[in-house]
Amino acid sequence: MSKTLFDKVWDSHVVRKIEDGPDVFFIDRHFIHEVTSPVAFVGLKSRGIGVMYPEKTFATADHNTPTWNQHLPVADPLSANQLEALANNAAEHGISHWGLGHRNNGIVHIVGPENGITLPGSTIVCGDSHTSTHGAFGAIAFGIGTSEVEMVLSTQCIMQPKPKKMRINVNGKLGFGVTPKDVALYIIAKQTTSGATGYFVEYAGDVFEDMTMEGRMTVCNLSIEMGARGGMIAPDEKTYEYIKGRKHTPKGADWDKAMEYWQTLKTDEGAEFDVEFNYDAADIEPMITYGTNPGMGIGVTQAIPNASDVEGGEATYKKSLGYMKFNEGDDMIGKTVDYVFLGSCTNGRIEDFRAFCSIIEGRQKADNITAWLVPGSHKVVDQIKEEGLDKILEAAGFVLREPGCSACLAMNDDKVPAGKLAVSTSNRNFEGRQGPGSRTLLASPLVAAATAVEGVVTDPRTLINA
Amino acid sequence: MAYDKFEVLTSTAYPLPIENVDTDQIIPARFLKATERKGFGDNFFRDWRYDSEGNPIADFPLNDAKYAGSKILVGGKNFGSGSSREHAAWSVYDFGLRCVISSFFADIFRNNCLNIGVLPVQVSAEFAQKLFDAIEADPKTEITVDLPNQTVTLVATGESESFQINGYKKENMLNGFDDIDYLQNIKEEIASFGETRPF
Numbered sequence: 193m194s195k196t197l198f199d200k201v202w203d204s205h206v207v208r209k210i211e212d213g214p215d216v217f218f219i220d221r222h223f224i225h226e227v228t229s230p231v232a233f234v235g236l237k238s239r240g241i242g243v244m245y246p247e248k249t250f251a252t253a254d255h256n257t258p259t260w261n262q263h264l265p266v267a268d269p270l271s272a273n274q275l276e277a278l279a280n281n282a283a284e285h286g287i288s289h290w291g292l293g294h295r296n297n298g299i300v301h302i303v304g305p306e307n308g309i310t311l312p313g314s315t316i317v318c319g320d321s322h323t324s325t326h327g328a329f330g331a332i333a334f335g336i337g338t339s340e341v342e343m344v345l346s347t348q349c350i351m352q353p354k355p356k357k358m359r360i361n362v363n364g365k366l367g368f369g370v371t372p373k374d375v376a377l378y379i380i381a382k383q384t385t386s387g388a389t390g391y392f393v394e395y396a397g398d399v400f401e402d403m404t405m406e407g408r409m410t411v412c413n414l415s416i417e418m419g420a421r422g423g424m425i426a427p428d429e430k431t432y433e434y435i436k437g438r439k440h441t442p443k444g445a446d447w448d449k450a451m452e453y454w455q456t457l458k459t460d461e462g463a464e465f466d467v468e469f470n471y472d473a474a475d476i477e478p479m480i481t482y483g484t485n486p487g488m489g490i491g492v493t494q495a496i497p498n499a500s501d502v503e504g505g506e507a508t509y510k511k512s513l514g515y516m517k518f519n520e521g522d523d524m525i526g527k528t529v530d531y532v533f534l535g536s537c538t539n540g541r542i543e544d545f546r547a548f549c550s551i552i553e554g555r556q557k558a559d560n561i562t563a564w565l566v567p568g569s570h571k572v573v574d575q576i577k578e579e580g581l582d583k584i585l586e587a588a589g590f591v592l593r594e595p596g597c598s599a600c601l602a603m604n605d606d607k608v609p610a611g612k613l614a615v616s617t618s619n620r621n622f623e624g625r626q627g628p629g630s631r632t633l634l635a636s637p638l639v640a641a642a643t644a645v646e647g648v649v650t651d652p653r654t655l656i657n658a
Numbered sequence: 659m660a661y662d663k664f665e666v667l668t669s670t671a672y673p674l675p676i677e678n679v680d681t682d683q684i685i686p687a688r689f690l691k692a693t694e695r696k697g698f699g700d701n702f703f704r705d706w707r708y709d710s711e712g713n714p715i716a717d718f719p720l721n722d723a724k725y726a727g728s729k730i731l732v733g734g735k736n737f738g739s740g741s742s743r744e745h746a747a748w749s750v751y752d753f754g755l756r757c758v759i760s761s762f763f764a765d766i767f768r769n770n771c772l773n774i775g776v777l778p779v780q781v782s783a784e785f786a787q788k789l790f791d792a793i794e795a796d797p798k799t800e801i802t803v804d805l806p807n808q809t810v811t812l813v814a815t816g817e818s819e820s821f822q823i824n825g826y827k828k829e830n831m832l833n834g835f836d837d838i839d840y841l842q843n844i845k846e847e848i849a850s851f852g853e854t855r856p857f
Contacts, residue, residue: 207851208844213826216844218851228743230693241842245852256691270691277693311857321742321766337744337770339836347841347848353824355765385678386736389765419739421765442857450856485678485739508677508734601687601741610710622682622740624705 194460197426198357198392201332201457205315207349214351220314221331222249222344223300224287226256226274227603228319232342233281243345246286250309251278253291254299255320256603259566259593262292271604285345298569298595301325301413301537305405306571308438312427312454317344322537322619324415327424328408329431330457332392334422355421356466358391359459362399364473369653371547372407373539373617373636375399376414377479377489379471384503385487389419391466394459399473400425405434406543413538414619417486426458478652480524481621481634484512488621492639492651496522515623516631517611524633524649531614532563532644533626534637535593536600539617540568542575544637549584551641551655557589558647564606565590566598588645602627615643661775663834667756668802668813671730672719673793679733680740681767685749687741698745699752720753724797732789732801733760738767747771757803759810761786772827773836779803779810785819788812805831 195203207216224232229251236242243249256271266272275292282289290296296303301322304310312330317323321335340350360379393415400408408425415423432451435441442450477491490497496513498520499506513519534540534548545567557563565585567573573595576582582592599606600618602625608614610629617640621632635643638652645655689701707720714721731750737760738746747770750758756776761783768778781789792799792812800813805828811818823831830836841848 207848210826213824216841216848218848218855220855220857227690231695231744234694235838239838244845244848268691274691274693314857319742319744321740335742335766337742337747337766337773339744339770339773339838343838343841346838347845348852349841349848351826351837351840352769385739386762386764389736389762416740419736419764446857453856485680505675505677505734507675511676601682603687603690620680620682620740622680624686625682628686628688628705629710 194463196357196459196463196465197330197394197424197457198332199463201313201315202354214353216349217352218315219317219344219348219350220248221309221316223304223316223318223323224249224251224341225300225320226253226278228338229281229341230274230277231338232345235342236346241346243285243287244348248348249287249345250304251282251287251289252297252300252303253278255597255601257292257596258604259596259598259606262594266292295570298571299537299540299597302540302568302572305329305409306438306569308435308441311435311441311450312431313457317350321416322413324420324422325409325413325537327412327415327422328405329435330424330427330454332422332424335416355392356390357394358388358420359394359396359465359468360471361397361468362471362473363397364399366399366473366476369478369638369656370476371636371638372403372410374476374479376411377481377486377634378476380414380418380486381479381489382471383418383487385417385485386419388415391420393420393423395423395425401428404543405430406541409541410538414486417619427454478636478639480639480649482516482518482524484515484621484623486619486621486634488512489634490524492524492635492649494524496520496524525651527613527649528560529615529643529647529649530560530562530612531608532561532640533599533614533616533618534640535564535566535568535598536618537568537597538619539637540566540572542572544617545572545576545581546579547637548641549581551638551652552588552590552645553584555588555645557644560647561644563590563644564593564599566593567595569595599626601625615640615649660836661834664756664775664777664805664831666802666804666806667729668800669729670725670798671732671759671789671793671801672725672728673790674719674731674733675790677734678736678739681738681743681746682740684738684746685743690743690745695748697752698749699754702749702753729755730757730759730801730803731755732786732793733758735760735762735783737763739764742766744770744774747774747776750776759786759789772831775831775834777803777805777831779821781810781819781821788817
């Protein structure tokens with residue numbers, strides 16, 4: 193029978209099917225961080241049970257870490273306590289731990305692939321909804337709650353009903369200045385913030401085939417923002433090229449054997465999806481959000497829609513615009529911005545820093561902009577330095593911070609003050625997401641860079657090759 | 659963590675007819691710094707319940723004395739979207755609620771609720787509107803959520819709708835069991851499956 197990529201990976205991980213219930217689903221790789229794991233370890237202790245496969249769990253500190261002076265003790269006692277709990281729990285159970293200051297430390301969804309932990313055909317979970325990032329490698333990867341973290345620690349399984357299947361095809365060539373982030377924001381705007389709830393998405397078509405692995409990670413990362421549990425892309429030569437030789441990637445005969453399997457990981461001709469959507473690359477322009485969920489996005493040159501032209505309740509829409517202090521019909525271009533944030537598991541990779549630098553090179557940061565540039569890992573920092581991007585940033589008046597989730601969720605000190613407007617390359621523009629009262633416009637690194645030098649929302653296409 | 663059994667619940671309800679309520683609203687990230695499951699109810703909808711000076715916003719339904727003590731929350735469409743933080747479900751439970759009714763739930767939030775003893779009840783958009791209207795007309799409107807029969811009923815009028823839940827989860831909720839109890843019992847089967855995994 194013809195199977196989809198998703199079927200192949202899902203079905204090969206079902207330990208047991210429960211009648212009128214979920215599947216007992218085996219997890220190959222488990223990432224944990226300091227915020228959503230401590231209570232799971234408390235649970236293990238209270239039940240008197242241990243970790244079944246410590247070698248399949250990987251801990252890194254990222255959500256709640258400072259991005260400045262990481263060599264100093266963490267000032268916030270609650271944050272310090274969480275970091276200590278992670279370190280102690282990992283040590284007690286024999287789990288590898290990349291704490292603050294470790295060479296491999298960084299955002300969980302960036303260091304996983306960098307270290308070859310993320311592999312095609314594997315199942316990956318983490319107590320973080322952006323775990324969908326790892327689907328870029330042809331893995332089934334999704335976010336779980338803390339009860340499920342406890343399940344994986346104790347039995348390497350969770351109990352999940354199999355999601356429905358959606359395929360999103362984007363064909364054609366992307367226009368000038370249009371990035372993977374724009375493709376994702378475009379799809380989410382079409383689907384709305386809940387349109388893919390209950391589905392697992394496969395992304396297919398020229399646009400994803402042409403993308404780098406970094407770009408694919410950005411797209412899969414944002415799958416959750418339309419409600420999907422996750423998104424995945426069939427592995428190809430680019431995938432194998434990326435993972436080959438990394439720390440945890442199979443080597444020698446194991447690699448050859450794995451390659452044999454990985455090459456079967458594609459959707460068969462005639463395999464069926466519950467629903468399928470087709471979009472044209474030519475319709476996508478650089479995107480920006482204007483509201484309080486990631487589905488509220490438009491082309492950067494467009495005006496904010498009227499309530500009567502959008503799906504959903506008018507009261508909810510007006511509450512959202514009221515929070516943003518925007519009006520129906522406003523142009524986005526030219527809005528004065530206070531903060532620019534480049535980073536997060538969505539856009540904190542080397543390619544994102546290259547894109548940012550391509551715009552700011554030879555220009556200067558606008559005086560009204562506070563910029564936070566936060567690489568996703570120490571490896572990304574190293575690469576930035578190797579390529580001399582740090583010099584370009586410095587010359588333009590920007591400062592690089594140290595790796596972490598930072599202003600994406602503002603658990604640390606990187607908080608956008610109340611009322612201030614930020615253009616952010618992260619993944620969520622919810623009320624208060626970047627700090628109580630903060631207002632967020634989600635966009636690509638190119639839009640962020642153009643805005644950072646102009647001080648107002650700017651179409652990056654007006655600055656490229658200027 | 660075990661929780662109290664859920665069978666039949668009759669209660670008034672807090673109305674929250676806003677769509678796309680995300681888990682960052684249910685519990686903002688700055689309150690996720692605990693290492694134990696304690697005190698999340700205090701920060702349930704923190705930034706909608708309190709102004710920037712920390713004063714309660716009197717007309718926000720969760721602060722409104724008319725609804726105080728309700729064990730049910732009726733939320734707008736797409737309730738619980740965004741972050742996977744189980745703290746959101748904990749804050750629902752710790753605030754004193756055992757059931758959230760909505761015409762549509764986000765996946766992870768729904769799962770998290772089921773894992774900790776909060777029953778997510780999905781009803782039709784029409785029935786959800788009926789509940790909002792009834793609560794608006796009379797804040798003391800009582801709703802009965804009957805898990806064994808899988809029905810939700812407006813007590814005063816008897817208007818009722820059935821809801822879905824898979825048999826396995828239903829049994830768990832009725833008995834206060836969680837998935838870890840189940841998984842612990844089939845560990846040998848999992849171990850032999852684990853041996854077949856190549857990486």
